[in-house]
Amino acid sequence: MMTPLIFLGWIVSSIVGYHLGKWVADYRKAQAPASSGRDPNAHAASLDAAVGSLFRLHARYDGVFALALIEHPPGEDNTTSVKRRAPLATDRVAITTLISDSARETDTVIRCSDQQFALLMPETTLEGAAILADRLRRQADELLGQPLVIGITAVLDGDHRQSLLDRAESALSMARDQLGRRVMQHNGRQVEPIEPETLAAAMA
Numbered sequence: 364m365m366t367p368l369i370f371l372g373w374i375v376s377s378i379v380g381y382h383l384g385k386w387v388a389d390y391r392k393a394q395a396p397a398s399s400g401r402d403p404n405a406h407a408a409s410l411d412a413a414v415g416s417l418f419r420l421h422a423r424y425d426g427v428f429a430l431a432l433i434e435h436p437p438g439e440d441n442t443t444s445v446k447r448r449a450p451l452a453t454d455r456v457a458i459t460t461l462i463s464d465s466a467r468e469t470d471t472v473i474r475c476s477d478q479q480f481a482l483l484m485p486e487t488t489l490e491g492a493a494i495l496a497d498r499l500r501r502q503a504d505e506l507l508g509q510p511l512v513i514g515i516t517a518v519l520d521g522d523h524r525q526s527l528l529d530r531a532e533s534a535l536s537m538a539r540d541q542l543g544r545r546v547m548q549h550n551g552r553q554v555e556p557i558e559p560e561t562l563a564a565a566m567a
Contacts, residue, residue, distance in 0.1 A: 410473045410481045414524050417485060421518055429492035429517040430527055431482040432475075432535040433462060433499070436512055457507050465499050481531075489517040489548060493557045496546045512538040516549040 417428045435458045455477055462480055466472050471483040484492055496513045503511040514534030518527060530549035537554045538547040544556040 410475060410528075411524065413471050413473060413481075413483050414527065417483060417518070418522075418524060420485070426486055427488055427518060429484045429487040429489060429515060430531045431484070431492055431496050431513055431515045432531045433480040433482060433496075434512045434535060434539070435478050436510060436539065454507075454509055458503065458509060458511070461503060461507060462499065465495070465502065487517070489515065489550060492517060493546070493548055497557055500546050511545065513546045514538050514549070514554075515546070516551075519551045 414430070420426060421428060435454065459474065459480075462482065463472055466482065467484070469485050473481045473483070475481055482495075484495065487495075492515045496515050500511050500513060503509050512535065514531050514537070516527060516530040516534060530551070534547040534549040534554050538545050541547065541556065546557040547554050548557055
């Protein structure tokens, strides 16, 4: 026989499950016309649209989401040791594939330029985004031998589209400038590096 406490717990879990499922369904529906997480061939206008969709869902369901700006910086030509102005075509294909394959089913990848991508992560905290971003950085190093710089942030109360994008841009800019610290996060107060102990605590 179901006790009142168990019955109440069952009701609460049912309500939470219903709303979470509806949130994900609404998000996928809202993103359907935009770029796919597996085919990032959109442009900057699609980033505005995708961020706007997440903000509407955030306002409706009070959910969390995170944004990563990912950049493949110019490297050096191995034959001339001259800094390139843009990645080679083969580099772009490899980086595009890596980012797309790393995206989860509910994530959205948008190519903003030849060198820059945006990764939108619904239902993801800043800590969760840090784990994913650092994993992506290491995979680019280990599998492709290509550097990535990444700036991440997560939605805060009172945010709007531009404030979120500005924080992500600030984190990305700092990641470009900090030698050896290629993943930076903006926590709403300041830009700071992703430290190993921070990642360990988030994964614990």
